[in-house]
Amino acid sequence: IKEKFSINEIDAVGFKTVHAKGVTGCVLLDNKVLQAMEDYRSLAPVHTDVYITAISTFQKLLTDMPLVGLFETHFHKNIPPEAYLYGIPYELYEKHGIRKYGFHGASHRYIGKRASELYDAKKVISCHLGGSSSVCAIKDGWSIDTSMGMSPQSGLLNAKRVGDLDPFGLLYLMEKESLSIDDTRDLLMSKSGIYGISGKSGDFRDIEEGMNIGDERDTKAFKTFAYYVKRYIGEYLAILNGADCIVFTAGAGENSPALRKEIVGKLNNLNIILDEQKNLQNPKEGIISSENSKIKVAVIPTNEEYIVxxxxEKFLQKD
Structure with missing residues (x-):
């Protein structure tokens, strides 16, 4: 940073922070917040370790500079209790904060904002699909439900993260394979998801390449992922009571016509009609649904950095 900018040109450093116990929103990253991030480290170890290391380094390099974090959970602050509660004893929720929080907040927020600007869309289903993936139901600019839960390991299959899994299936697996908690965490975080089904890769480009030459496991990985996304779209159509726009974003969402077709190509009875030619043209930003589709389908590139x-900037003005 010191080589590229004069320190006097920088007013603050912003971070797209992920998760912290009892902390959300846009906040000053002081030692109290870092401890709160450490307290929830086991829920997002890959993300949290990197952020704590980076923030600590910046604290040493830029001693008087405000370091500000926008937590990914903030966009989901309006999710109602019926959507965020799990069926565990309520006392454990109160004691430990076991509930849905949601992630990819900056991305989904940008998509909701951009869909409103472009298409006057108030009810948006945002599909952030890539190495890390989630679907979000957005109403009037804010999330009202999302596929990720208490940790980024939940919801859709991710590149190497498990997604939704029956907890008793997991307990059974731990018993049969004599897995420790650390072994299980590693299995769910780095050996599962799309990679787990494929056995070779968690990258959609590799999966599509394998599927196109008839690889059975790559085909299963592709179709399973698409099925999960389609299922969440159906769920959020019900929760939103319809939608104005379904948006595909992030690496695979923006760049895979085959994946988009697999997800929304046969939803005519739900008033979602894909224009196959527009979809194949793979626009950087634009509509890929037919003019007869009552619900628009669009590709919009995300811009998380803009939101952060x-x-x-608002945080600094407030102070």
Missing amino acids: AKEV
């Missing part, structure tokens, strides 16, 4: 920068 704007929120940090």
Whole structure:
């Protein structure tokens, strides 16, 4: 940073922070917040370790500079109790905060904002599909439900993260394979998801390449992932009571016509009609649904950095 900018040119450093116990929103990253991130480290170890290391390094390099974090959970603050509670004893929820939080907040927020600007869409289903994936139901600019739960390991299959899994299936697996908690965490976080089904890769480009030459496991991985996304779209159509727009974003969402077709190509009875030619043209940003489709389908490139920068700017003005 010191080589590329004069320190005097920088007002603050913004971070797209992920998860912290009892902390959300756009906040100053002091030692109290870092401890709260550490307290929830086991829920998002890959993300949290990197962020704590980076923030600590910046604290040493830029001693008087405000370091500000926009937590990914903040966009989901309006999710109602019926959507965020799990069926465990309520006392454990109160004691430990066991509930749905949701992630990819900056991305979904940008998609909701951009869909509103482009298409006057108030009810949006945002499909952030890539190495890390989630679906979000957005109403009037804010999340009302999302596929990820208490940790980024939940919801859709991710590149190497498990997604939804029956907890008793997991307990059974731990018993049969004599897995420790650390072994299980590693299995669910780095050996599962799309990679787990494929056996070779968690990258959609590799999966599609394998599927196109008839690889059975790559085909299963592709179709399973698409099925999960389609299932969440159906769920959020019910929760939103319809939608104005379904948006595909992030690496696979923006760049895989085959994946988009697999997800929304046969939903005519739900008033979602894909225009196959527009879809194949793979626009950087634009509509890929037919003119006869009552619900628009669009590709919009996400811009998480924009959301973080704007929120940090607001934070500085507030102070």
